Amino acid sequence: DTGVSQNPRHKITKRGQNVTFRCDPISEHNRLYWYRQTLGQGPEFLTYFQNEAQLEKSRLLSDRFSAERPKGSFSTLEIQRTEQGDSAMYLCASSGTGGAPADTQYFGPGTRLTVL
């Protein structure tokens, strides 16, 4: 399967614990995005990488959230001291460069986080 993959698919944690999610983009894509989605809402942008550089972060990304893409391939999203409000689906997407359709985003299956 050459699509975007995410691990784990589901994560249940207790409030206050740290969690880390991984995203493996489509291999030839150099752009990688993280989103958060809650029920009844569209995906909300969290952060964006071009290769290993984190170029943009949303105001939604509090200091408890950190993302890395150390070698410009896979990325990790860490949430420290989780809160119940962090419960959501965390989606990763990747795209190429250039105009349409190269810059079309393809999404992974998401990681569903439940904070108890």
Add this chain to the structure above:
Amino acid sequence: RKEVEQDPGPFNVPEGATVAFNCTYSNSASQSFFWYRQDCRKEPKLLMSVYSSGNEDGRFTAQLNRASQYISLLIRDSKLSDSATYLCVVRGGGSYIPTFGRGTSLIVHP
């Protein structure tokens, strides 16, 4: 005003019906427009890009109206399998960051 607005629905239509969704956007510098489909508890999947001249893919037609700042999606001859949430996506000039609408829910019934 939200950057991208959609009627959440649900739109409840019988099989074979024609249904249309609109999506308005606030950034007049927006340059790229897309419709994504999202099934329950699944990831969004690209349905179609929206070009200035409009485009059609089988039963689906997308159009862009820059003057009024909206895009539309028309589905003809609805199938049960079209039941899903349709997300409008807009990307502004100079930014690679797309903005998603909250989605419009479509339910096609027998």
